[in-house]
Amino acid sequence: MxxxxxxxxxxxxxxxALGLGLKAYRGRQIRHWxxxxxxxxxxxxxxxxxxxxxxxxxxxxxxxxxxxxxxVSEDGTRKYLFKxxxxxxxxxxxxxxxxxxxxxxxxxxxxxxDCRFCLTARxxxxxxxxxxxxxxQVIYIKRSLDTPDHLTNIVFMGMGEPLANYYAVIKAIxxxVSEDGxxxxxxxxxxxxxxxxxxxxxxxxDVTVNLxxxxxxxxxxxxxxxxxxxxRYPLDELLSACKAFPLPNRRMITFEYxxxxxxxxxDEDALKLASLLxxxxxxxxxxxxxxxxxxxxxxxxxxxxxxxxxxxIKNNFTAIIRKSKGRDISAACGQLSGTVEYLPGQSCSA
Ligand code: SAH
Numbered sequence: 041m042x043x044x045x046x047x048x049x050x051x052x053x054x055x056x057a058l059g060l061g062l063k064a065y066r067g068r069q070i071r072h073w074x075x076x077x078x079x080x081x082x083x084x085x086x087x088x089x090x091x092x093x094x095x096x097x098x099x100x101x102x103x104x105x106x107x108x109x110x111x112v113s114e115d116g117t118r119k120y121l122f123k124x125x126x127x128x129x130x131x132x133x134x135x136x137x138x139x140x141x142x143x144x145x146x147x148x149x150x151x152x153x154d155c156r157f158c159l160t161a162r163x164x165x166x167x168x169x170x171x172x173x174x175x176x177q178v179i180y181i182k183r184s185l186d187t188p189d190h191l192t193n194i195v196f197m198g199m200g201e202p203l204a205n206y207y208a209v210i211k212a213i214x215x216x217v218s219e220d221g222x223x224x225x226x227x228x229x230x231x232x233x234x235x236x237x238x239x240x241x242x243x244x245x246d247v248t249v250n251l252x253x254x255x256x257x258x259x260x261x262x263x264x265x266x267x268x269x270x271x272r273y274p275l276d277e278l279l280s281a282c283k284a285f286p287l288p289n290r291r292m293i294t295f296e297y298x299x300x301x302x303x304x305x306x307d308e309d310a311l312k313l314a315s316l317l318x319x320x321x322x323x324x325x326x327x328x329x330x331x332x333x334x335x336x337x338x339x340x341x342x343x344x345x346x347x348x349x350x351x352x353i354k355n356n357f358t359a360i361i362r363k364s365k366g367r368d369i370s371a372a373c374g375q376l377s378g379t380v381e382y383l384p385g386q387s388c389s390a
Contacts, residue, residue: 042101046074046179047171049214049221060099062092068220074102075175075221078183104176105130117366120181121378124149124173128166129378130199132177133371134191141185142193145177147209148200149378153234155267157256157298159332159370159377160199168205174212178222194224197232197252199376203239210246217249232296237273240281251285252294252325253278257304258312266303275316283320292321292358299348300329305340310348314355324352324359330372 043056050068057067069088073079080103082093105122108129112118116136123129133144151158152165182188194216196202202209213229215221232252233240240251257263263270270278282293295317299305313324326349328339339345345361352359364372 042099044104044170044172045070045100045102046104046175046215047208047211049211049218056100060095066092070096072220075179075215076223078179078188080183101172104170104173105180107180111369111371113366113369113371115365117369117371119366119369119371119376120177122177122180124169126167130169130173130177131371131376131378132181132198133366133376134181135365137193140193141187141191142195143178143181143191144195144197145174146198146200146376147174147196147202147205151200152204153201153267153269155234155254155256155269157266157300157329157335157337159335162334163378165200165204168208169200171208171211171215174208175215175222178216182222192224193228193230195230195232195252197230199378201234201236202231203233203236203243206239206242210243213247213249227291230294232294234267234269235273235278236269237277237281240278240285244285248288250291250294251282252296253282254298255295255313256298258309258316262304262309266300279316279320282322287321292323294323294325296325296327298327298329299340299345301338301340301344303337305344305348307347307351310351311355314352314357317357318355322357324357325362326352326359327362328364330364330367332370332377 048056053067053071054064057064073085079085082096085093107120108123109121110118118134120132121129128149130146130149132146135142135144148165148168150163150166151160154161178194182191185191216224216229217226226248230250230252232254234254256266260270260274263275285293328345329337331338349359349361366372
């Protein structure tokens with residue numbers, strides 16, 4: 041089996057180099073080429089002897105994804121469709137913010153969580169991504185940019201439930217944040233979860249990245265209807281884990297709340313939400329549902345969305361209505377399906 045080098049930390053790549061009869065520093069050198077200089081092949085590693093490059097090619101694997109399509113939205117959002125070595129498909133979405141770029145990456149092919157409002161759920165879980173496959177989304181896309189330094193923020197909000205692929209995600213984050221890795225700031229990385237309580241607790245011990253929780257309802261009955269995971273970890277357990285989550289100074293937990301017409305958008309839902317989160321360092325992201333074909337749910341009218349927000353603000357919460365980006369190319373939240381179809385008229389480049 042070839043070794044996936046992009047998934048290794050410094051110690052592991054040094055050991056791997058030693059195992060091949062090389063000096064440990066060669067391992068560090070290769071890691072820097074891959075994660076720091078974003079090399080796509082051993083041939084680019086010009087300070088390695090040619091004979092070594094041939095050996096490395098034989099012993100290890102550094103190409104994990106094939107970009108089979110890139111769709112560009114009217115608002116500049118880009119959706120990258122990648123093929124894994126076993127032909128499964130995943131998607132990553134690059135979002136243009138005012139002064140930086142945010143990359144939304146996938147942690148699994150498909151998803152097992154079965155949320156009623158999410159298109160990815162229709163596939164069920166296909167498989168977990170490896171740390172190298174997670175990292176490679178960032179490397180590939182960063183490499184393709186004219187201004188790679190503008191890519192500062194990473195969110196685990198693509199396909200899959202990141203905390204259900206816990207060790208691979210934590211490993212990938214290690215290489216994203218380490219100074220001799222990709223050197224991202226841990227303050228600019230966010231894991232979004234549907235609410236896997238034991239892993240939220242573990243995450244608080246293992247990393248200092250941001251936590252976002254997809255809440256979507258303020259009572260157990262509605263939440264269990266929308267998100268089966270709520271049967272396993274009901275709201276009181278989830279909120280206790282959030283309250284105990286270690287937050288560095290001035291940081292908050294983000295609670296995502298999809299607004300769905302007639303399901304969770306009444307005044308009393310907003311009031312329940314405010315009381316559920318009272319006393320917490322919480323920021324609320326309101327996301328009008330992105331509909332997809334085959335779903336009978338729709339977003340509320342704009343007036344009700346603004347009214348819902350107003351109630352939260354009156355209760356002293358920061359509540360932001362998240363503008364949906366990339367809707368025309370099905371790149372918005374919950375629209376990632378890992379399929380190659382696209383509508384006529386969309387720009388498309390491979
Ligand atoms: N499994 C993780 C990350 C993937 S979902 C999680 O549950 O957080 C990323 C975000 O997209 C979540 O906040 C989710 O609630 C939201 N989302 C899913 N389907 C959506 C839809 N149809 N419309 C709007 N947001 C959606």
